[in-house]
Amino acid sequence: MSELVLAEEEERFIKNRFRLNDDQLEVFLLASKRYGLNPIANQIYPQLRGNNMTITTGIDGYRLIADRTGKYAGNDDPVFDDEDKPRKATVTVYKMVGNERCAFSATARWDQYFPGEKQGFMWKKMPHLMLGKCAEALAIRKAFPAELSGLYTSEEMEQAGSPNNSSEEAPKPQREVPTSVTTTPDQSNNKAELLRVVREWTGKAEGYTECKKVLAECEFPTDGSATDSMAKAAADFCKKQIEAGKTFDEVFNKENNTDEEPPW
Numbered sequence: 001m002s003e004l005v006l007a008e009e010e011e012r013f014i015k016n017r018f019r020l021n022d023d024q025l026e027v028f029l030l031a032s033k034r035y036g037l038n039p040i041a042n043q044i045y046p047q048l049r050g051n052n053m054t055i056t057t058g059i060d061g062y063r064l065i066a067d068r069t070g071k072y073a074g075n076d077d078p079v080f081d082d083e084d085k086p087r088k089a090t091v092t093v094y095k096m097v098g099n100e101r102c103a104f105s106a107t108a109r110w111d112q113y114f115p116g117e118k119q120g121f122m123w124k125k126m127p128h129l130m131l132g133k134c135a136e137a138l139a140i141r142k143a144f145p146a147e148l149s150g151l152y153t154s155e156e157m158e159q160a161g162s163p164n165n166s167s168e169e170a171p172k173p174q175r176e177v178p179t180s181v182t183t184t185p186d187q188s189n190n191k192a193e194l195l196r197v198v199r200e201w202t203g204k205a206e207g208y209t210e211c212k213k214v215l216a217e218c219e220f221p222t223d224g225s226a227t228d229s230m231a232k233a234a235a236d237f238c239k240k241q242i243e244a245g246k247t248f249d250e251v252f253n254k255e256n257n258t259d260e261e262p263p264w
Helices: 008-018 022-035 059-068 121-125 127-143 154-160 185-202 208-217 228-243 248-252
Strands: 045-049 052-057 072-075 088-097 100-109 151-153
Touching (some): 008 022, 059 072, 059 127, 059 151, 121 185, 151 154, 185 208, 185 228, 208 228
Antiparallel strands (some): 045 052, 072 088
């Protein structure tokens, strides 16, 4: 694994994007290098809650770190206590210890991870997926404690509430760190929520083009002037389509666009 090297402008971009002070930035960059995950590629995030910072990634980041050890030997699908209304999920991960394929199992319980009605839309829509991700993260961390100590998945941390540095995705820095619309932490939440819902709906890592399509469908501006209340209305529109069982392509039925610029 090659060492993560970031340019000065990239470090400045990360500091501004996640609203970190100098000490927090230093800790986050050290963690990124330790885990071999690139924050510019959205593989790792710092989340601030009060004076505490938590380093988070997605389940794919966990799998990548485990796979790099050369000892990761796969995992079983989650086993649920109730297929109709799961309240507990158990996942078994396998690791090669010597020449033996050893099992490491862990269980995640709904009442410990469900983030509540306000933030729990995706949990209610896809309870098996979300609970299964938490159980898999627990099992991988149990199997690879040295590699994953101090790193948590975003699904695990949702129950802790919204971080006070939540931010919509910004374009990756080129020569200069890009500027964005100035918002308070509370004002950015609905824009971040719109991006999150669109990414979940489309499976796209960025989702900027798709966000613009949603804004346009709702007859909102796509030139960067969309307000936070507009973002909330657009996110609600997406949720209604998802609840109706519609895919993004079914709703928009338009060719893909590769213009990955942020919608605000």
